[in-house]
Amino acid sequence: MPSELPLVQAPMAGGPSTPALTAAVADAGGYGFVAAGYLSAEGLREAIATTRTLTGAPFGVNLFVPSPPGDPGDVARYAAALQPEVKRLGVALGEPRWEDDAYDAKLDVVELARVHLVSFTFGCPTPQIIERLHRAGLQVAVTVTSALEAQLAADAGTDLLTVQGTEAGGHQGSFADLAANHRPLLSLLAQIRETTDVPMIGTGGVMTGRDAAAVLGAGAIAVQLGTALLCTPQAGTSALHRQALLDGRYTDTILTRAYSGRFARGLVNRFALEHDGQAPPAYPEVHHLTRPLRAAAAQAGDASVPNLWAGTGWRQLTTGPAATIIRRIAADARQADV
Numbered sequence: 001m002p003s004e005l006p007l008v009q010a011p012m013a014g015g016p017s018t019p020a021l022t023a024a025v026a027d028a029g030g031y032g033f034v035a036a037g038y039l040s041a042e043g044l045r046e047a048i049a050t051t052r053t054l055t056g057a058p059f060g061v062n063l064f065v066p067s068p069p070g071d072p073g074d075v076a077r078y079a080a081a082l083q084p085e086v087k088r089l090g091v092a093l094g095e096p097r098w099e100d101d102a103y104d105a106k107l108d109v110v111e112l113a114r115v116h117l118v119s120f121t122f123g124c125p126t127p128q129i130i131e132r133l134h135r136a137g138l139q140v141a142v143t144v145t146s147a148l149e150a151q152l153a154a155d156a157g158t159d160l161l162t163v164q165g166t167e168a169g170g171h172q173g174s175f176a177d178l179a180a181n182h183r184p185l186l187s188l189l190a191q192i193r194e195t196t197d198v199p200m201i202g203t204g205g206v207m208t209g210r211d212a213a214a215v216l217g218a219g220a221i222a223v224q225l226g227t228a229l230l231c232t233p234q235a236g237t238s239a240l241h242r243q244a245l246l247d248g249r250y251t252d253t254i255l256t257r258a259y260s261g262r263f264a265r266g267l268v269n270r271f272a273l274e275h276d277g278q279a280p281p282a283y284p285e286v287h288h289l290t291r292p293l294r295a296a297a298a299q300a301g302d303a304s305v306p307n308l309w310a311g312t313g314w315r316q317l318t319t320g321p322a323a324t325i326i327r328r329i330a331a332d333a334r335q336a337d338v
């Protein structure tokens, strides 16, 4: 990484990532990301431009690779299972439409903007796309959750692997959304290191300097932090989400497809408990289907329904400024090293 510290701010689409967070991490010596997920292409162009007004440091942009459509019959069965929620909240389900998150238009935006690095999640970009970005002077990272995915990404020509352990908050970036891909970070790094020389960024459950030192010790060149930054003033995390993360009431996290149709880790709330195991692999159809339920509950201050993304280490999160957290984790990691 071109940053002074081997610490990377995870792209966190859906609100938590902000230009202010990216800039704060970059200015503290870490490496920041703009999260392109759910934005329009125009929204992404603006986020890149705003971030550039806040920091002169290089940063990356993270894109969602389109997932194959799910089975409409399975989605309809899940819609039926959600009817008690519809009654309870008094809102209709969303249209379970498939879309590609404006993938092609966003590729044009990052290429034209000449951002430093593009990281991909939910799949591997084609070798042609990687070549095109390389020709434009951009570097490429691909999120992987297994040794096989690492091999495929290396073969496609990626410069970096973002190796994501099962501890990670938010969505798993697996190419195919399989429970078999849920592996602890340290053993996954060790396994991938045996099969490829592509430099690895480790991510998932890193909250302290000691955690970071262990990931670097397992062969990663840098560590990507998500949950650790969720309650910083620079993050755009909603008040409801922040409150839940800091509320001693939650006892566990769960990896579930219930909210979006893709495995993602969040705090266990009533919705996860009641609907885990019911949702099919159908992203983003299920994301659109459940969206009005999650939005209505959030609007009413009801945390029992919305997704409350959190990694397994959420209990250790602190609320200080992003720069303070980055500098503390870096300093503690150096101490843990010696």
Ligand SMILES: Cc1cc2nc3c(=O)[nH]c(=O)nc-3n(C[C@H](O)[C@H](O)[C@H](O)COP(=O)(O)O)c2cc1C
Binding pocket: 010, 011, 012, 013, 014, 016, 035, 036, 037, 062, 120, 121, 143, 164, 167, 168, 169, 170, 171, 173, 203, 204, 205, 206, 224, 225, 226, 227, 228, 309, 310, 311, 312, 313
């Ligand atoms: C709220 C939230 C949103 C996330 N959104 C994205 C995203 O848009 N793209 C991505 O590649 N990863 C995303 N992730 C996963 C992170 O990149 C990273 O793998 C994860 O946060 C690491 O685990 P940790 O949260 O325990 O640090 C998200 C994570 C969280 C917590």
